[in-house]
Amino acid sequence: MLHEVGLLGATRIAERAIVGPSAGRPGIRVRAVAASTADRAETFRATHGIPVAHPDYRALLADPGIDTDSVSLHNSAHAQWAAEAARAGEDVIVEKALCLGRHELHALRIAALAGGVHVMEVVMTAHHPWRAVIRTLIASREWGELTGIRSRIAFDVPVGSGYRFVPELGGGAFLDTASYWLQALQATVGLAKATVGGHSDFSGPGGADLDFTATLTWLSGRRATLDAALAEPHRAEHEFTFTGGRIRLNNFLRPAAGPFPVNLVIAPQDGRHRVASFEQSVSYDDQLSRILRTLDQPGAVDCSDAAAERVAVMEDIYLDYLDALSGRSGR
Template identity: 35%
Template sequence: MADPLRIGVLGCADIARRRMLPAFAADPDTALVAVASREGRRAAELARAHEGCAAVEGYEQLLATEGVEAVYVPLPVALHAQWVEAALLAGKHVLAEKPLTADPADTRRLLALARSRGLVLMENVMFVHHPQHAAVRSLVEDGAIGEPRSLSARFGVPRLPSGDIRYAPELGGGALLDIGVYPVRAAVHLLGSPLRVVGATLESGPHAVVETSGTALLRAESGVAAQLAFGMDHGYRSSYELWGSEGRISVRRAFTPPADHRPVLRLERRGGVEEIALEPADQVALTVAAFVRACRAGHGGAPDAEACLEQSDLLDGIRRSSGPPTPHAAHAAHAAEGHR
C-alpha cells in the first residue's frame, strides 16, 4: 500500500478552510503536512485544527519544505500563474483553484511546464467529478433526448460582502472567472470541443468595479448552442438543461451540491416525465481522490488538459467579445448625476 500523498497548502482562503483541508484530512491517501500564509498567525490558526500539520510563514518557505510532494493553491486567480510555476519548478505536483490562470497563454505555458517535468497539474473543478454528470452524458449517448439541440446553464450566488476579494480587479475578481467558469466548463464537459463564442455581455452592478453578471452564447461545430448566464448579485441558482430533438434533461444543484444531496435528473419526453434518483456523492472527496490517483500514476501533465485549455480560451473569448463591463443602470445613473 502506497504512503499517503504529502500535501502542503499555499494560503488560507475560505475554500481551503471550509472544503479542501477537511477533505485532505479525511482521505487516508493524503497527509496534510503544512499550510503557509504570508502572516504566520493565520497559518498557525489553521494548522492547529489539523493534527500533524505545520504552520509555515511565506509561500517560498513551504515550497522549500522537505517531504511536501504536492501543493494545493487556493490563492486569488491573479496569483495562480506565479505560484503554480514556482511549485512546479520546486518539483511539486499541483492542484490549483479554478480557473488555472486568467490568460490562455499562461495556461498553456504551465501545462507544458508540468508535462516537461513529469508533474501533475490539475485544475480544481470539482463538479465534473460528481457522478450525476456522467449519468447525464450516458443518457444523451443512449438517445434519451434524441439529437442534442441546445444547452442552457445558469449559476448565480447572492451579493458578496463589500470587502470580498472577488470585487478586486487587481486580484482577478469578477463574476466571469469566479462564477462564469462553472457554466462554461459545463458546456465543455457536456458538449465537448471545439466551442466558439458567438456573443457575450458583462455587466457591473452598483458600487462594483468588476463585472457582477454576464451571459454568453457558445456554438459547437455540430451546431448545438450553449446559452450561459452567471452572476454574484443574484438569487441562488445552480442548474442546467440539455434540450434535444425528442426531450430534455434538467439538473438542479448542478455545480456545488452538498455531500448528502440526493440528485434527481428530470427527463421529459413525449411519453411523460421520469425522475431518475441517484445516490449522494461527495464531489470534494472525489476530486481529492482523482488528484491522488493522477500523482501516483507516474504520468506528468494535466489529466484534464484539453478541457482546461478549452475553458481558458472560452473565458478569454467571452471577455473579448463583451468588451468592458456595462455599468448597471442604477450605477450609470448615479455616475451621470455626479457629473452634472
C-alpha cells in the same frame, strides 16, 4: 504512497477541499500551510491541527517534507504560485480557474514539464454520473435533437466581500462560475468549433461583473448559454432542451456541502415526467479521490488538455465582449 501536502492559502476552500476530506484518509496528509500573513497561517494551523505554519509562500515551497501543493488563492495568483511550485519539483493542485489566459497557461505548462510534475485544475463537479446519462440521451436521440443548453449559476455573497469583487484579482461572476459551465459542456457536447459571445454591464465595485451572460453557438444552431451572477440568491442548474422535451438538473453544487443526491428531471413533450436519481455523494470527497489517483500515476503530466481548452474559451469570451465594445466582429 503518502502525499505530504502544503496549502498555499488559509482559505475556506482549502478547508473543504483538502483539510476535511484528507482527515483519516490513507495516502495523504496536510503537512503545512502558508497564508497572506504569518499570523493567519498560524491561526489556520492551530485550528486544523496542521503540523507546520510557514511565514510565507516561498518558505512553504522550500519545505523538503512537501511533495504536493494546493493553491487556493485569488484567481490572479493561481498561475504564478502554481508555476513556482512546479519549478520546485512539487505536484500542484489548483482550484478553478487554473489561470487567466493562454499566456499564463503557456508559462504554467513550461514550468510543469520542467519540474516533471502534475499540475491539475480541480472542478469539484467533474465526473458526476449524470453526465453519462445526458450523453446517452443525446446520442440515442430518444427525445429528438439537442437544440440548446442553459446554465444558471449565482452565488449569494455580499457585494464587496473578498477578491470576487476585485477585477485585478481575477474576480467577477464569469470567472467564478465558468469552469463549472464549461466542464459540463465538455462532458456532454464538447466545445469544438463553437462561436463565443459574452456580455456584462461590469457594474460592480471597480468594474467587476456582478452578472455575465456567455454563449457558445455551433453551426447546427445549437446554443449553450451561461447566466452568471454574484450577490443574488444561490442557484446552480443546467437545462438541456431537445426537440422532444427538456431535462433539468437542479442544485448541482449542493453535494459540496455534504451528502446529497443529484437528480435529473426529464420532461418529454408527452407529459410523462420522470426522474433519473443518483446516489448521494460528497463532491470534495470524490474530488480528492480523483486527485490521489492522478498523483499516483507514473510519469509527469502537465496541465490537461481539457483544462487548457476551458482557459482558452474563457479568454475568448472576454475578448469577444471587448471586440464588441470597440465595434469589431465577434469570434
